[in-house]
Amino acid sequence: MKVPTKSHSRQLGALWEELQPLLEDALLRDDPVLGDSLQAFEAALAAYHGVEHAVGVGSGSDALVLAIQGVGLGPNAEVLTSAHTFSGVLSAIFRAGARPLLADPDPDSGLLDPGRAEAALTPATRAILVVHLYGHPVDLDGFRALCARRGLVLLEDACQAHGARWNGRPVGSVGRATALSFHPSKNLGAFGDGGAVLTDDPVLADWLRVERNMGKRGKYVFERIAPNTKLDTLQAAILRLKLRHLDGWVERRREIAARYLDGLKDVEGLRLPREDRRARHAYHLFVVRTSERERFRSFLAEAGVATGVHYPVSAPRQPAFAAHFRGARFPVADAWADQVVSLPASHEHRDAEIDRVIEVVRAFPWA
């Protein structure tokens, strides 16, 4: 049995009958740009998160850039975020004209926590961008209190965490603005690129709607210089259907995670993910850690089990940013980059596939 990391065709196949009439309707409506299905999806997305506004944009990366710029973080504003992250987060901060300030995360969870964040603040820090990495929410209550106390803007990157909750609240409903990605790999994925910004702030929402559309207000007035980064109406039709399935899919991911946690609990040499008791982990990725990663991955690959690495190079060591962070030490982020392995754990995986992965992992000869 071969076990892939993900199967887009299996996911779409299961939705096909529901999807076909929606696609037909979206295609035949004669409003391909900023059309009805985009507005309906934005309304559903905002309602799902319990926020006032959702603005669809071209990608999660652009959602981050627009969120940072939209809350008024000007040049030289420092945005604090975790050193263990998706590298595109750093690109987005630079592209927005701000500067990333990095703090090493908690060594057990791999997530930034309010204590470590506070210790890293400088007089130039204006915002904290929390990343709910792998689908596990950060301590949103702690970050909200910290930002209130220190006069900082709280921004959320929930690109990996659709459907996650902290103390019962959906992630994405706490920060001033939240970036979501609908890249096909995410828990809520389009068939191509897409993203959205969530916010309760009507002024920010209005700014975002003008900004994503070349700075145009109405048809002919260009208010300012801005990119063209709208969410496609056709992608929105797909996403609107998938959003209805999201909670069920997150439940399925949590079942798969529970199966792994039970089946692998006594495997020495493997560190398993843990869920904080205040969190509802969305398990975008099921990430284990081992100091023998390359041999472990080859063994699994030979047995037909595909794995991923999120991510092999820590963000501040990427060629694009290395000069900016030269001399800075991030021992926790570096250790995670050396040890992480993602096991197959998408909602479309079957129990037999997960059991096969468990069997192969248990057969690995640890050194």
Ligand SMILES: *Cc1c(COP(=O)(O)O)cnc(C)c1O
């Ligand atoms: C995927 C992702 C992004 C970027 O999203 P794109 O839609 O691929 O541009 C940003 N942050 C995190 C944490 C992500 O996982």
